[in-house]
Amino acid sequence: MSVYVDMERCIACHACLVACKQRHAGVSNISLQIVEERAAxxxxxxxxxxxxxxxxxxxxxxVQEDAVIAFHIEKCTGCELCLLACPFGVVWSDKLVHKCxxxxxxxxxxxxxxxxxxxxxxxxxxxxIRSRAAKTLQRGLR
Amino acid sequence: MTQAxxxxxxxxxxxxxxxxxxxxxxxxxxxxxxxxxxxxRGSLCPKGNAAxxxxxxxxxxxxxxxxxGDGFLPISWEKALALAAEGLGGALRDYGPENVGFLASSKCxxxxxxxxxxxxxxxxxxxVDNCARLCHAxxxxxxxxxxxxxxTTNPLDDLANSRCIFVIGSNFSENHSPVAxxxxxxxxxxxxxxxxxxxxxxxxxxxxIFLQIRPGTDxxxxxxxxxxxxxxxxxxxxxxxxxxxxxxxxxxxxxxxxAKRAAEITCVPEGxxxxxxxxxxxxxxxxxxxxxxxxxxxxxxxxxxxxANLLLICGHIGRPGTGIFPLRGQNNVQxxxxxxxxxxxxxxxxxxxxxxxxxxxxxxxxxxxxxxxxGLTSLEMMDSAREGRxxxxxxxGEDPINSDPHSEKTRLALDALDFLVVQDxxxxxxxxxxxxxxxxxxxxxxxxxxxxxxRRVQWTNRAVFPPGxxxxxLWIISEIAGRLGLGWKQCTAEQxxxxxxxxxxxxxxxxxxxxxxxxxxxxxxxxxxxxxxRKGSPILHEEGFPTPDGxxxxxxxxxxxxxxxxxxxxxxxxxxxxxxxxYNAGSMTMRSPSLLEIEPKLYxxxxxxxxxxxxIVDGETVVVQTARGEARAAARVSLRVAPGVVFLPFHFSxxxxxxxDVRDPLxxxxxxxxxxxxxxxx
Amino acid sequence: MIEMISIDVNLCIGCPACIQACPHGLIVRxxxxxxxxxxxxxxxxxxxxxxxxxxxxxxxxxEKGGETEIVLPLQPCSSCGRFFxxxxxxxxxxxxxxxELQKDSGGWSxxxxxxxxxxxxxxxxxxxxxxxRRS
Numbered sequence: 001m002s003v004y005v006d007m008e009r010c011i012a013c014h015a016c017l018v019a020c021k022q023r024h025a026g027v028s029n030i031s032l033q034i035v036e037e038r039a040a041x042x043x044x045x046x047x048x049x050x051x052x053x054x055x056x057x058x059x060x061x062x063v064q065e066d067a068v069i070a071f072h073i074e075k076c077t078g079c080e081l082c083l084l085a086c087p088f089g090v091v092w093s094d095k096l097v098h099k100c101x102x103x104x105x106x107x108x109x110x111x112x113x114x115x116x117x118x119x120x121x122x123x124x125x126x127x128x129i130r131s132r133a134a135k136t137l138q139r140g141l142r
Numbered sequence: 143m144t145q146a147x148x149x150x151x152x153x154x155x156x157x158x159x160x161x162x163x164x165x166x167x168x169x170x171x172x173x174x175x176x177x178x179x180x181x182x183r184g185s186l187c188p189k190g191n192a193a194x195x196x197x198x199x200x201x202x203x204x205x206x207x208x209x210x211g212d213g214f215l216p217i218s219w220e221k222a223l224a225l226a227a228e229g230l231g232g233a234l235r236d237y238g239p240e241n242v243g244f245l246a247s248s249k250c251x252x253x254x255x256x257x258x259x260x261x262x263x264x265x266x267x268x269x270v271d272n273c274a275r276l277c278h279a280x281x282x283x284x285x286x287x288x289x290x291x292x293x294t295t296n297p298l299d300d301l302a303n304s305r306c307i308f309v310i311g312s313n314f315s316e317n318h319s320p321v322a323x324x325x326x327x328x329x330x331x332x333x334x335x336x337x338x339x340x341x342x343x344x345x346x347x348x349x350x351i352f353l354q355i356r357p358g359t360d361x362x363x364x365x366x367x368x369x370x371x372x373x374x375x376x377x378x379x380x381x382x383x384x385x386x387x388x389x390x391x392x393x394x395x396x397x398x399x400x401a402k403r404a405a406e407i408t409c410v411p412e413g414x415x416x417x418x419x420x421x422x423x424x425x426x427x428x429x430x431x432x433x434x435x436x437x438x439x440x441x442x443x444x445x446x447x448x449x450a451n452l453l454l455i456c457g458h459i460g461r462p463g464t465g466i467f468p469l470r471g472q473n474n475v476q477x478x479x480x481x482x483x484x485x486x487x488x489x490x491x492x493x494x495x496x497x498x499x500x501x502x503x504x505x506x507x508x509x510x511x512x513x514x515x516x517g518l519t520s521l522e523m524m525d526s527a528r529e530g531r532x533x534x535x536x537x538x539g540e541d542p543i544n545s546d547p548h549s550e551k552t553r554l555a556l557d558a559l560d561f562l563v564v565q566d567x568x569x570x571x572x573x574x575x576x577x578x579x580x581x582x583x584x585x586x587x588x589x590x591x592x593x594x595x596x597r598r599v600q601w602t603n604r605a606v607f608p609p610g611x612x613x614x615x616l617w618i619i620s621e622i623a624g625r626l627g628l629g630w631k632q633c634t635a636e637q638x639x640x641x642x643x644x645x646x647x648x649x650x651x652x653x654x655x656x657x658x659x660x661x662x663x664x665x666x667x668x669x670x671x672x673x674x675x676r677k678g679s680p681i682l683h684e685e686g687f688p689t690p691d692g693x694x695x696x697x698x699x700x701x702x703x704x705x706x707x708x709x710x711x712x713x714x715x716x717x718x719x720x721x722x723x724x725y726n727a728g729s730m731t732m733r734s735p736s737l738l739e740i741e742p743k744l745y746x747x748x749x750x751x752x753x754x755x756x757x758i759v760d761g762e763t764v765v766v767q768t769a770r771g772e773a774r775a776a777a778r779v780s781l782r783v784a785p786g787v788v789f790l791p792f793h794f795s796x797x798x799x800x801x802x803d804v805r806d807p808l809x810x811x812x813x814x815x816x817x818x819x820x821x822x823x824x
Numbered sequence: 825m826i827e828m829i830s831i832d833v834n835l836c837i838g839c840p841a842c843i844q845a846c847p848h849g850l851i852v853r854x855x856x857x858x859x860x861x862x863x864x865x866x867x868x869x870x871x872x873x874x875x876x877x878x879x880x881x882x883x884x885x886x887e888k889g890g891e892t893e894i895v896l897p898l899q900p901c902s903s904c905g906r907f908f909x910x911x912x913x914x915x916x917x918x919x920x921x922x923x924e925l926q927k928d929s930g931g932w933s934x935x936x937x938x939x940x941x942x943x944x945x946x947x948x949x950x951x952x953x954x955x956x957r958r959s
Contacts, residue, residue, distance in 0.1 A: 005950075007950060007951050007954055008954060031943060033943060033944060033947035035947055035948055035951050035955065036955060038955055038958050039951040039954045039955050039958065040951070041946075041947035041948075041950045041951050043943050043946065043947060050922060050924065050925070052917075052921055052925055055920050055921055055922060056916070056917050056920040056921065058879035058880075059879065077841040077845070077877045077878075077879050078839075078840055078841045078844040078845060078877070079839040079840065079841040079879045080839060080840055080841075080909075080913075081839060081879070081913060081916060081917055081920075083939055084909050084913060084914060084917045084935070084939070085917045085920070085921060086939065086942070087925060087927065087934055087942060087946075088942060088943065088946050089938075089939030089940060089941070089942035089943035089946070090939075090943065091939070092939075095844065
């Protein structure tokens with residue numbers, strides 16, 4: 001389970017970025033990309049089921065712990081192979097490697113998003129997508 | 143206690159979000175979200191999230207300062223207050239209260255603002271104003287005249303009930319982010335969203351109909367829309383008959399504003415103007431959301447009147463999902479205006495010329511001759527200072543050097559004063575020009591009320607004490623009042639609120655309990671008229687308008703071009719505005735590392751066509767030049783602007799060196815949104 | 825006896841582990857054009873942090889020598905052209921990844937894009953549908 005992003009609602013306000021920084025000693029594990037000046041995509045670790053980062057780590061610093069791919073900094077060698085392994089480019093290094101850790105269960109970005117574009121559970125994501133689809137159908141649109 | 147969680151209201155914008163500050167050993171260490179806040183529902187924009195970076199910044203003013211040569215010397219409070227009283231008192235004595243000016247702070251609480259204008263007026267000066275002059279003065283005058291009240295008419299979450307939302311000159315996605323949530327909720331229920339803005343902002347992303355309007359042509363657009371509405375028989379005749387006056391004159395004036403003519407003036411395709419007009423008029427409940435893009439023009443008052451005309455001919459007011467939302471900027475600009483820190487209003491929007499006003503306040507304040515006329519607005523105070531008439535100023539929580547247009551004029555003005563006392567939390571550029579600097583308290587270091595843009599009065603608590611020797615503004619104002627012979631006692635915010643309640647009818651019903659719960663949304667009431675069949679409904683104008691005869695006033699306005707047109711020397715239109723990561727003149731956000739990382743410096747947005755015509759590549763340093771001066775900025779080649787238009791965020795020093803100080807004749811607001819410029823490689 | 829580092833050039837992949845770990849700043853990285861040079865100076869104190877931390881076990885001690893270095897080829901990003909990692913590092917990553925992570929018909933070519941461009945690509949893909957509906 002990761003933080004689900006509803007890009008339909010993202011208004012590129014950067015609140016998630018700053019909230020993440022406040023929780024993580026000044027570094028952000030979420031990055032915001034503005035596409036063609038018409039939409040925005042917040043991007044963060046997807047807590048993959050078959051994590052590429054974990055597969056390449058030489059020192060077992062990345063470990064699957066329930067819903068999170070946890071990062072144990074005390075085991076990190078600083079090799080940065082995980083950065084190169086991530087197909088989505090959401091592992092970062094500013095001397096120390098960092099990626100989304102779901103804030104130990106209460107993600108700051110989810111709580112702070114002014115438009116609720118970030119959702120913390122799969123259930124909420126499903127409800128959002130399904131109800132939007134239902135309303136669209138109801139109005140007879142594609 | 144060593145650890146606590148204190149509820150505060152955000153110091154930044156007018157949405158008035160709540161959050162908790164974690165306090166450990168007397169220090170603010172973190173922020174916690176407030177999920178049950180009625181407007182923000184726990185969310186916070188980036189500025190709110192970074193609020194403690196400014197609060198705890200080491201550069202906070204911690205000592206009273208006295209000018210010494212080019213610099214400052216720290217002095218005691220005793221000495222600083224004595225100097226302030228002497229400086230202001232001397233000017234009052236030698237030049238009269240008409241020549242002393244007071245600039246209040248729309249960041250300060252209602253209690254502080256109330257005392258500030260009480261101070262000014264008790265001393266005989268009618269010259270008290272606040273930064274609303276720069277932002278929503280057009281609303282105060284225009285909407286006040288048209289519908290009798292100059293505030294948002296419905297609560298912000300009511301936008302979710304709209305079937306059509308017309309956004310013009312507002313970028314709420316960046317600058318009032320929680321509003322986007324309600325607009326999106328309406329959109330997801332099928333509401334049509336219309337956005338009129340020269341730039342394709344993240345707010346425009348939500349639009350079903352995007353009207354990329356040429357800066358300064360709002361009246362043409364609105365008249366064009368109204369022309370379509372009248373011609374296609376979409377006006378609400380029963381509403382017009384029962385609740386308005388003046389339609390006939392408007393209908394006549396609209397004849398020349400065909401959609402074709404409007405398209406020519408605004409550069410918006412004719413078809414889009416027609417679609418937008420039909421959508422707004424036909425929907426059962428339409429709302430208008432607007433902000434600086436409408437107000438900061440020489441035709442600002444007319445622009446607002448045109449919006450009022452639009453909603454009145456369709457009857458989209460006084461019901462859920464309708465209304466008009468002038469989104470106020472500052473956390474307490476609505477309150478500062480309610481508290482009468484405007485030269486043309488006493489607290490509660492009472493007119494100084496009305497004999498009853500000076501009687502009521504004179505009795506309450508124990509002062510014989512209160513000023514019974516309008517004084518100087520904030521920019522007029524600067525004019526007067528430059529001309530050698532205004533001799534002293536007391537500026538609280540304002541940085542006019544960076545907020546006012548045409549910075550050079552402001553510098554000359556403040557330089558010309560005999561005496562300037564500035565009360566602030568940071569050594570702003572304005573504070574640097576003062577004779578005496580008084581270190582004040584930030585929002586989390588005081589208690590009192592803020593009134594948000596939806597008229598919600600909320601109590602904010604003290605989380606920590608001010609740093610060093612900084613003191614609360616209530617204390618400072620009272621001390622100065624005492625030394626100027628006004629015999630005031632020191633009082634708590636609660637005591638001041640009690641006085642406010644007794645004098646401002648719309649605040650009369652406030653109780654501490656309701657402030658502690660979800661705040662209190664005031665409803666306009668004037669003697670003899672109390673609105674609302676649903677008692678306590680937060681929607682204004684349900685049954686009548688607080689105008690002399692209860693009817694709204696429709697009045698024709700005509701398109702006038704902006705004050706400064708482009709020329710061969712300055713062929714591009716410069717428009718200014720905000721970005722979400724910074725706030726106004728930047729005294730707080732420019733000291734917040736998290737926010738600076740997002741936008742570190744002044745940039746200029748220009749269209750790829752304009753960039754390539756000048757050989758400018760993205761990122762390079764360029765010079766933006768107007769008839770007032772030059773500023774260096776980083777080029778940002780972007781499709782947000784149309785060809786021929788460039789955008790500068792005004793938070794950074796340098797932007798207002800370029801802007802134009804030509805004002806709306808009624809509201810006295812400067813045309814910050816339009817200037818002519820040239821951009822060249824640096 | 826204060827030692828000198830010896831590098832096994834067949835094992836070193838040019839990652840930043842030893843560079844970031846050395847407490848005395850004796851290991852220096854120089855990225856110039858298409859090459860990365862990692863230069864080791866003689867140790868000043870008795871310490872084995874770099875030897876222990878190297879993920880490839882490419883470092884060991886020797887008594888001889890004062891300075892040694894290794895030069896590795898850098899991979900330019902297939903999208904933006906910026907040199908973002910050594911080729912051996914990317915080869916190491918590829919060899920550790922399960923075959924399911926080959927992206928469609930592109931195979932392992934996604935590895936040749938830098939993390940920033942991968943985000944860009946992913947972001948574009950994610951909003952494509954939204955873009956088509958927005959004016």
